[in-house]
Amino acid sequence: MTKTDLIQRIAQQHPDLKEADCRRLIDAFFNAMIDQLSQDxxxxxxxxxxxxxxxxxxxxxxxxxxxxxxxxxxxxxxxxxxxxxxxxxxxxx
Known part of the structure; x- marks a missing residue:
């Protein structure tokens, strides 16, 4: 599964969210993980x-x-x- 596949799957499971919103959500999640790994x-x-x-x-x-x-x-x-x-x-x- 690629990042795009993950975004599309979340958008399909939650039709009230736009694909662009799902992309921002996934980007924010990965950025938070990167920040945490680099700090702690x-x-x-x-x-x-x-x-x-x-x-x-x-x-x-x-x-x-x-x-x-x-x-x-x-x-x-x-x-x-x-x-x-x-x-x-x-x-x-």
Whole structure:
């Protein structure tokens, strides 16, 4: 499902909302998630799952082709952990 598909589905389920309003709603939701992850680093949606920032520390890497070594700076990634309710729902189907 893409963002456009999500917007269209919400607009179909709620005919009183215009598609442009649904788009603004979804954009606001994603922007709030981005802001929260960039500030605090965690989002918990009960019954669905949680998002957290994972930090990979600086390390030395080697180019296998040339054998040259170089330092790689810290990398941050978003991790998603599925909630128990969602796992149970998926496994029941």
């Amino acid at each position: 680093g965690t989002i918990e949606l009960r019954g669905f799952g949680s998002f957290a920032i994972k930090r990979y520390h600086e390390r030395i890497v080697r180019n296998p082709r040339t054998g040259a070594t170089t330092g790689k700076s810290d990398i941050f990634s978003v991790r998603f952990r599925t909630g128990r309710s969602l796992v149970a729902l998926i496994n029941s189907t």
